[in-house]
Amino acid sequence: MRPVSESLQEYARGVAGGLLFSLPLLFTMEVWWAGANIPPLQLIVYVIVTFLLLIGYNRFAGLREGAAWAEVIIDSVEEIGIGFIISLIVLWNLGRIDFTEMVFEEAMGKIVIEAMTVAIGVSIGTAQLGGSVEEQDAASRSDNSGATTGRGGGKGLLALCGSILIAGNIAPTEEVPMVAFETSPLRVMMMVAESLVLGAVILFFSDFRGSGVARKKGIWLQIVEETVIAYVISLCSAMFMLWFFGRLEGVSFELKLFQIIILGMPAMLGASAGRLLIK
Numbered sequence: 001m002r003p004v005s006e007s008l009q010e011y012a013r014g015v016a017g018g019l020l021f022s023l024p025l026l027f028t029m030e031v032w033w034a035g036a037n038i039p040p041l042q043l044i045v046y047v048i049v050t051f052l053l054l055i056g057y058n059r060f061a062g063l064r065e066g067a068a069w070a071e072v073i074i075d076s077v078e079e080i081g082i083g084f085i086i087s088l089i090v091l092w093n094l095g096r097i098d099f100t101e102m103v104f105e106e107a108m109g110k111i112v113i114e115a116m117t118v119a120i121g122v123s124i125g126t127a128q129l130g131g132s133v134e135e136q137d138a139a140s141r142s143d144n145s146g147a148t149t150g151r152g153g154g155k156g157l158l159a160l161c162g163s164i165l166i167a168g169n170i171a172p173t174e175e176v177p178m179v180a181f182e183t184s185p186l187r188v189m190m191m192v193a194e195s196l197v198l199g200a201v202i203l204f205f206s207d208f209r210g211s212g213v214a215r216k217k218g219i220w221l222q223i224v225e226e227t228v229i230a231y232v233i234s235l236c237s238a239m240f241m242l243w244f245f246g247r248l249e250g251v252s253f254e255l256k257l258f259q260i261i262i263l264g265m266p267a268m269l270g271a272s273a274g275r276l277l278i279k
Contacts, residue, residue: 017125035110083119162274
């Protein structure tokens with residue numbers, strides 16, 4: 001049986017991978033419309049096909065290649081479950097689902113069509129984004145030997161590159177201003193909290209390649225410091241991209257702020273994961 005810490009790290013990588021590979025689709029209105037209009041039978045077929053794909057990937061190329069079929073099936077069910085949870089949270093944050101005002105079938109259609117793509121990203125992220133023991137030990141030795149001195153600027157640059165890489169796919173679209181216009185302050189504040197938590201988990205607790213620094217002692221201050229810095233970089237890159245594409249012109253301060261925070265969430269995902277993966 002796997003240790004609990006290892007399982008949690010796998011889940012964290014899975015969440016990050018699911019978001020990295022599917023976030024543009026989660027922000028795409030055509031996908032929202034498709035989910036609301038596709039018949040239930042087609043959605044069921046979509047779930048079955050995705051489940052079979054996950055079984056094949058996990059059996060022959062996943063985290064535990066060659067594992068027993070029972071374990072492969074359990075992993076695939078877990079990945080679809082994580083996909084549903086991520087899709088539910090993100091779509092609610094974006095104001096695309098509301099079970100108090102929306103027909104249940106419409107809400108579930110949106111969640112299902114997004115969750116299947118997310119689930120595939122979860123599977124790939126869990127298997128491919130982790131660092132080997134040797135890589136983590138090397139990262140830890142590098143940090144302990146003082147090799148990170150003077151690399152703060154390099155980390156910031158990598159975070160900026162990652163944030164632009166991910167959020168740049170979303171910034172030019174109509175979805176960001178539309179969501180900002182329709183959303184509520186509560187959802188926006190939750191996006192801030194979720195962005196910070198997501199960044200901290202990826203940077204320090206997911207066992208990503210390059211995240212060996214999380215093994216250092218007395219790290220809580222560093223967790224707060226680096227997470228906040230990454231989020232500030234994310235908000236700055238989000239503001240720049242929205243300005244560049246003309247999304248901040250002729251709107252109120254509140255809508256400007258809401259757009260920056262909404263785009264800041266995918267930017268934070270790119271900043272934290274990019275800082276570890278873009279080498």
